[in-house]
Amino acid sequence: MYALxxxxxxxxxxxxxxxxxxxxxxxxxVGRRENRLLYMQKYFSNKYGTDVITYALDxxxxxxVVELFESCKELExxxxxxxxxxxKVGYLTDTKLEDDINMIGTNIMALHILTKLFAEHMDYGHILNVASMAAFFPGPFLAQYSATKAYVLSLSKAVNYEMKKQGKYVKISALCPGPVDTEFNEVAGTNFALRSISAKKCAYIGLLGMFKGKSVIRPGIEMKAAGLVSRLSPDAVILPIEYMIQTKKLNG
Ligand SMILES: NC(=O)c1ccc[n+]([C@@H]2O[C@H](COP(=O)([O-])OP(=O)(O)OC[C@H]3O[C@@H](n4cnc5c(N)ncnc54)[C@H](OP(=O)(O)O)[C@@H]3O)[C@@H](O)[C@H]2O)c1
Structure with a gap:
């Protein structure tokens, strides 16, 4: 059995x-950096005897994305x-339009296409969509990013419900982490204002939740609390708090 x-x-x-x-x-x-993919291919096949197929693509x-699906749909x-x-952190009016378009393409469009095609194609299995804590709140200074993650969360919850209604054995889960120690900050041009967890811990909690068939996975007590706060608090409270957190990051 394969995992993509x-x-x-x-x-x-x-x-x-x-x-x-x-x-x-x-x-x-899948990723753009081919050298890293090839290194992982060698490492996993030596260490675990894993068959690893790599696609270096944007x-x-x-x-x-459609070609990727077509190329691997015959695998189990x-x-x-x-x-x-x-x-990308910054006012929407200051960030580059090209970055926004790429972000919507990667965070929304690619995830949407793979969710749609695999949910239809698979007889059984799991789709884990990485959203974010940012999915719960509108996020000034991360406006477009937060909006992409709100899309991911909403799509995943609704399609998971549709799967049940259609009697399909495919579970769709949304993982909503807070800060995780990865290359995200470097790419986004920011620092975390909150304590971060390791990528390993986040991955473990995410996969455990996915195999349990959870619809929404929130790693850590803080993220469970954030989910609750988002349901109880009006935007008039949330927006100034989010603005304060994000500007604090920008100013170091
Ligand atoms: N770190 C956090 O605090 C945090 C919190 C909540 C949610 N998340 C979400 O977690 C997910 C993973 O991020 P991460 O924190 O692990 O960051 P990361 O270390 O920067 O990893 C991002 C991954 O996405 C790939 N990627 C980005 N743009 C791509 C494109 N156009 N085409 C193909 N691959 C692309 C990168 O590969 P290449 O550069 O090789 O293409 C890389 O493998 C993201 O969806 C992020 O929004 C992160």
Whole structure:
């Protein structure tokens, strides 16, 4: 059985790939950095005897994503992890339009296409979509990123329900971590204002929740509390708090 992991070259996706190889899955690994994919291919096949297929491609281009599905649909894929994604910090009026378009392409479009095609194609299995704590709140200074993650959370919850109604044995889970120690900050141009957890811990909690069939997975007590606060607090309270946290990050 194969697990397909996007965002496999770094952070949460990479740690999930390691855990999946360790429990006996063969892997389809996706990311843009081919050298890292090839290193992982060699490492996993030597260490665990894993069959690893790699695709070095840019997921922000929807044609690449459809081709990816077509190339691996004959494999017995029972786990799909959509971990590829990134954010950019700054006022929407200051960030580059090109970055926004790539972000929407990677965080939303690619994840949407893979969720849709695999949910239809698989007889049984799991799709784990990496959202974020940011999915729960509108996030000034991370406006477009938070909006992409709200899409991921909403889509995942609704399609998981549809799967049950259609009698399909495919579970869709949304992982909503807070800060995780990965390359995310470097790419986003920020620092965390909150305590972070390791990518390994996040990956472990995410996979455990996914195999249990949980619809929404919130790693850590803080994130469970954040989910509750988001349901109880109006935007008039949330927006100034989020603004304060994000500007604090920008100012170091
Ligand atoms: N770190 C956090 O605090 C945090 C918190 C909540 C949610 N998340 C979410 O967790 C997921 C994983 O992020 P991370 O924290 O592990 O960050 P990371 O270490 O920067 O990893 C991001 C991964 O996404 C891949 N990726 C980005 N753009 C891509 C593109 N256009 N095409 C193909 N692959 C692309 C990167 O691979 P290449 O560069 O090789 O393409 C890399 O493997 C993201 O969806 C992120 O939004 C992160």
């Amino acid at each position: 992991v996007t965002g496999a070259t770094s952070g949460i996706g990479k740690e999930m790939a390691k855990l999946l190889a360790n429990i006996g899955y063969d892997l389809v690994l 997921l922000s281009n929807p044609e690449n 894929i029972t786990v799909v992890i959509n971990a590829a994604g990134f954010g």
